Amino acid sequence: MPVETKLLIEMSVPGRGRRDYLPESDVPETSLDEYQDLIRNKDSLILPDVAESDAIRHFEYLGSLNYSIDRGVYPLGSCTMKYNPRVNETLANLPGFTHLHPNQPMETVQGALQVMYELQRYLAEITGMYAVSLDPKAGAHGELTGILMIKKYHESRGEGAKRRKILIPDSAHGTNPATAAMADYEEVTLPSDINGNVNLDELRKLMTEKVAGIMMTLPSTLGLFDPNILEITQIVHEKGGLVYGDGANQNATMGKAKFGELGFDVVHLNLHKTFSTPHGGGGPGAGPVACKEHLAPFLPSPIVEKMDDSYLFIKPDNTIGKIGEYYGNFAMVVRAYAYIRAHGEEGLRSVSEYAVLNANYLLSLLQDDYYLKFKRRCMHEFVLSGIRQKAKNVSTMDIVKRLMDYGFHPPTVYFPQKQIVPEALMIEPTETESKDSLDAFAKALIAINKEVDENPEIVRTAPHTTQIGRPDESSASRNPDIHW
Numbered sequence: 224m225p226v227e228t229k230l231l232i233e234m235s236v237p238g239r240g241r242r243d244y245l246p247e248s249d250v251p252e253t254s255l256d257e258y259q260d261l262i263r264n265k266d267s268l269i270l271p272d273v274a275e276s277d278a279i280r281h282f283e284y285l286g287s288l289n290y291s292i293d294r295g296v297y298p299l300g301s302c303t304m305k306y307n308p309r310v311n312e313t314l315a316n317l318p319g320f321t322h323l324h325p326n327q328p329m330e331t332v333q334g335a336l337q338v339m340y341e342l343q344r345y346l347a348e349i350t351g352m353y354a355v356s357l358d359p360k361a362g363a364h365g366e367l368t369g370i371l372m373i374k375k376y377h378e379s380r381g382e383g384a385k386r387r388k389i390l391i392p393d394s395a396h397g398t399n400p401a402t403a404a405m406a407d408y409e410e411v412t413l414p415s416d417i418n419g420n421v422n423l424d425e426l427r428k429l430m431t432e433k434v435a436g437i438m439m440t441l442p443s444t445l446g447l448f449d450p451n452i453l454e455i456t457q458i459v460h461e462k463g464g465l466v467y468g469d470g471a472n473q474n475a476t477m478g479k480a481k482f483g484e485l486g487f488d489v490v491h492l493n494l495h496k497t498f499s500t501p502h503g504g505g506g507p508g509a510g511p512v513a514c515k516e517h518l519a520p521f522l523p524s525p526i527v528e529k530m531d532d533s534y535l536f537i538k539p540d541n542t543i544g545k546i547g548e549y550y551g552n553f554a555m556v557v558r559a560y561a562y563i564r565a566h567g568e569e570g571l572r573s574v575s576e577y578a579v580l581n582a583n584y585l586l587s588l589l590q591d592d593y594y595l596k597f598k599r600r601c602m603h604e605f606v607l608s609g610i611r612q613k614a615k616n617v618s619t620m621d622i623v624k625r626l627m628d629y630g631f632h633p634p635t636v637y638f639p640q641k642q643i644v645p646e647a648l649m650i651e652p653t654e655t656e657s658k659d660s661l662d663a664f665a666k667a668l669i670a671i672n673k674e675v676d677e678n679p680e681i682v683r684t685a686p687h688t689t690q691i692g693r694p695d696e697s698s699a700s701r702n703p704d705i706h707w
């Protein structure tokens with residue numbers, strides 16, 4: 224059962240944190256006169272008076288309350304919480320990488336540049352594109368980079384003022400409309416058809432010469448691969464627009480379909496979704512952008528080139544400029560490089576095969592108990608609906624809270640938008656879950672569905688075994704109280 228957790232400061236006992244058993248320092252004192260402006264001279268720090276062992280136990284205990292991919296199934300749809308292989312960590316922590324300084328002369332960092340260059344080439348190969356920038360520090364940052372490239376492309380052809388709109392399917396990832404707005408475009412929503420694909424008639428109607436392009440999430444956030452993708456990219460190109468690919472879900476398509484061959488002009492990837500780099504509390508991420516040759520001059524600066532036997536940074540001719548300090552999230556680049564090298568071509572293909580197989584297996588276990596709107600095979604994730612349970616006054620939120628009592632992290636809920644799937648439960652098991660863990664997860668959701676009929680109150684009032692019950696979720700995220 225949950226126990227009340229004290230703050231470290233509340234554990235203070237005067238004299239508990241004594242250090243007087245340490246020998247006197249024999250380092251001569253230095254005058255601090257010239258640092259007076261840096262010295263705190265008011266509001267002295269209130270530090271807890273605790274022993275080292277108290278502090279360690281306190282933080283270890285707090286850490287044990289966390290749930291992570293290393294503890295169990297973490298089925299957050301759209302977030303791809305996949306296992307982070309330890310070999311990635313070993314390589315990213317090699318002193319030759321961690322001791323580098325980004326201002327070092329290029330001839331002293333040739334190994335690091337080689338890793339960046341080769342990763343650029345691997346990502347170009349995987350996506351079927353011509354050139355890559357590793358700079359963007361998140362998927363959404365990659366989106367903004369790609370859309371700014373599209374904008375500059377149209378401007379360079381004298382069409383910037385004319386093309387002010389971006390088409391975004393209603394099954395796109397939520398960051399896509401935000402990106403279009405940040406790049407100062409007017410966002411136009413494209414409705415899905417009854418199968419969850421882009422409505423082609425609407426696309427033909429809306430795709431005019433005032434449109435700069437389309438942002439397509441593929442597979443979509445419904446976990447569906449749009450079989451009309453070639454037609455979609457053709458319709459957009461015929462009107463002079465460009466096709467942006469949200470390729471964050473590449474986990475489902477590696478070695479199977481290349482964005483370049485499907486007609487996309489530019490695409491971003493999420494190294495933390497597909498290439499197993501860690502999601503550390505929303506970061507540090509990496510969202511490289513890959514593009515066709517006609518967009519390469521607009522890539523952010525710098526990118527790595529190979530000349531003879533050396534590697535160097537170059538500035539693309541018509542670059543959109545710098546999109547961040549230095550050169551992206553280098554430690555993530557090393558991890559993704561390690562992942563790709565460890566798997567090889569066949570291995571990456573089988574990653575996608577297992578991601579899709581696991582999702583379809585889980586879907587087949589759950590679709591009798593939870594409503595499935597689009598009755599199709601899914602890709603790496605699928606979206607169920609809790610509408611039947613809602614009719615019995617138990618919401619999707621109640622169901623996933625109850626899932627925590629069964630020891631599982633909840634899936635993503637209420638996304639995509641309710642107009643597409645009400646009471647949505649978006650589940651992504653990833654390729655690294657075994658059949659046993661998929662069975663156990665399905666068993667829990669099926670048991671909860673049974674409880675909805677037999678003991679709905681236990682679901683409505685869940686969770687019952689976690690440290691924190693039901694916080695006010697919107698205040699907790701918008702106005703977190705992190706003070707003591």
Ligand SMILES: Cc1ncc(COP(=O)(O)O)c(C=O)c1O
Pocket residue numbers: 301302303361362363364396398440469471472493496508509510
């Ligand atoms: C399809 C898709 N696009 C974009 C993003 C945004 O990526 P990030 O959270 O790194 O900004 C995500 C994140 O999960 C995603 O799933």
